[in-house]
Amino acid sequence: MSTKVAVVTGGNKGIGFAIVRALCKQYKGDVYLTARDVGRGQAAVESLASEGLKALFHQLDINDLNSISSSAAFFKEKYGGVDVLINNAGIAFKVADTTPFAIQAKVTLETNFFATRDMLTHFLPLIKAGGRVVNVSSFVSCRALSQCSPALQQRFRSEDITEGELVGLMERFVNEAQKGEHKEGGWPDTAYGVSKLGLTVTSRYKPGGF
Template identity: 60%
Template sequence: MSSNTRVALVTGANKGIGFAIVRDLCRQFSGDVVLTARDVARGQAAVKQLQAEGLSPRFHQLDIIDLQSIRALCDFLRKEYGGLDVLVNNAAIAFQLEDPTLFRIQAELTMKTNFLGTRDVCTELLPLIKPQGRIVNFSSSMSVRVLHDCSPKLQQKFKSETITEQELVGLMNKFVEDTKNGIHRREGWCDLIYGVTKIRVTLLSKIYARKLGEQRGGDKILLNACCPAWVRTGMAGPKAPKSPE
């Protein structure tokens, strides 16, 4: 491959919204499209499904909570393309309401994936983004509901226009620790773990967009957070009004 070939990459793309995004990028994007998934077999099966439709995505394994996996992807992008043009951070998890896993463990695992995993991908891949590149981090409209359910003190912190990445990570650590100690409600948190993690994704996006503007303003890189609302996926269930497409 040549560094002149444009490339778009989607995380968590073997099913659901990520899969639909890869399909549309294959149809509309002028360049290569990389479908990533934690599970190699499922990722390759998704690629074969799109190939049967006449599309040509590439596949690369990516587990966003495994730093070695992220760095292997970085090495691939440097070698094959000299960087990255479009990054869609879609990968996330959510426990179902009936899941018997202890609340504190759900909180730790969901935060580790949805916030820390997305943060690690951004930390490693954003330096590879080429001028006029695009980054989309998938958040959730549930984060707005959760924000309203948090205490006024927490709301003030989350709404701060000057919150730093270090402060945001500190709030994440406090939430996980408060759930372990059984005091998260007393400390002003909401019970909706998924929404709490997505507040952080939105804020992380604002922080990184600000940094990109300060450090690489001339490169005209655009970073946004996207809230797709209720979509029919394995995570959200079959009753949702929106299709992944």
């Protein structure tokens, strides 16, 4: 029987690190802590080792398509696929951050929605029978939904929303934020919330609402 493998993105700190630690204690297989920064990733693995826990490191930057594709090839060759994928990597600007909203919207959506979607595109074909994919979203997505216009809420809650339509809506938010017109377009004033709303809708495995 081939060795099972679990992969966690953004695993060098915060929630991702806690997920890796828990998997090391409970999962019967190899656990990969991935991070875009090699030094920080290896330091996190060493920290776990000091606790008597074994995690493996693989460099993975979800904002880099080449990094995603090469990582997918690595796990396919070494394990024949992936048993557990936890899409945890993400970004959140602090409340007091003075970065213009237009930039926050672009950067946040690029990572939390579009890059995570790229991960799914490349890794879903590798998920073994009985495998699992977990996308780490946030309760903030529900709050963002409630602050959207009725028309946007209807589309996000609809049973027939397609991936193409969802991508178009996320692109529309970024474009309107660039022009300072997102509020007029029916969007809330939270790039993080919209990014996680997009991820939550992406994660729906069957028709239905929140």
